[in-house]
Amino acid sequence: MMTAEDVLSILAVLRKADVDTWIGGGWGIDALVGEQTRQHRDLDLMHRENQESAAVAALADAGFVETLDGRPVRFVVTDPAGREIDLHPLAFAADGSAVQASPDPQRPFVYPASCFVTGTIREATVPCLSAQQQVYFHQGYEPADDDRHDMARLRQVFGIATHF
Numbered sequence: 001m002m003t004a005e006d007v008l009s010i011l012a013v014l015r016k017a018d019v020d021t022w023i024g025g026g027w028g029i030d031a032l033v034g035e036q037t038r039q040h041r042d043l044d045l046m047h048r049e050n051q052e053s054a055a056v057a058a059l060a061d062a063g064f065v066e067t068l069d070g071r072p073v074r075f076v077v078t079d080p081a082g083r084e085i086d087l088h089p090l091a092f093a094a095d096g097s098a099v100q101a102s103p104d105p106q107r108p109f110v111y112p113a114s115c116f117v118t119g120t121i122r123e124a125t126v127p128c129l130s131a132q133q134q135v136y137f138h139q140g141y142e143p144a145d146d147d148r149h150d151m152a153r154l155r156q157v158f159g160i161a162t163h164f
Contacts, residue, residue: 001039001040001041001083002027002041002043004036004098004122005122006083006125007023007027007043007121008121008122008126010043010070010085011025011126013058013159014047014055016079017054017055017057018051018054018102019047019048019051019054019055020048021045021047021127022045022047022127022129023043023044023046023119023127024045024046024088024128024129024133024134024137025040025042025086026038026040026146027043027044028119028128028129028134029131029134029153029154031119031126031128032117032118032119032130032131032157033153033157034119036121037149037150037153038077038146038149038150039154041084042084042086043084043085043086044085044086045085045086045087046089046090046098046100046111046129047088047089047090048089048090049090049091055087058069058087059077062079063079063080064077064078064083064085065078065079066147067084071090072089072101073088073101073102073103074086074088074089075087083142089101090111095113096113096116097110097113098110101149105152111133114130115129115132116129131154131158131160134150134154134161135151135160135161135163138150138151138162138164139163143164147164148164151164
């Protein structure tokens with residue numbers, strides 16, 4: 001499991017290495033709502049693709065090794081305790097927007113500049129993806145119970161429409 005303390009520790013490691021990251025997925029949603037609402041298996045992080053080597057080196061120094069290479073879309077690093085970080089490289093444009101490769105090269109994932117926001121984990125301000133961006137990523141597949149829970153929290157806290 002990935003605890004709040006783990007998330008804050010990992011963010012500190014990456015910040016010390018001057019790597020820009022944003023939390024997505026379940027921890028990103030919990031950061032948006034300002035409280036942990038469920039257990040988390042992993043941590044989803046978006047990072048600048050031109051900072052990837054620094055991110056990998058910093059995480060390696062913290063004991064993480066690559067366990068899945070799905071580049072250019074994503075890759076996963078895991079530490080001996082079994083904590084997983086799912087890393088997503090982003091190519092930024094001058095206007096602050098970004099794109100991420102997708103399994104369909106003709107349809108990359110789009111990140112408007114406005115989707116890079118902050119949230120709170122254990123009273124610490126953390127960079128994360130907006131509620132609208134979280135909804136964008138939670139479509140086009142059969143949701144698991146955790147996905148349903150996360151979307152329900154976004155509806156409850158932000159009053160936004162979700163796909164399920």
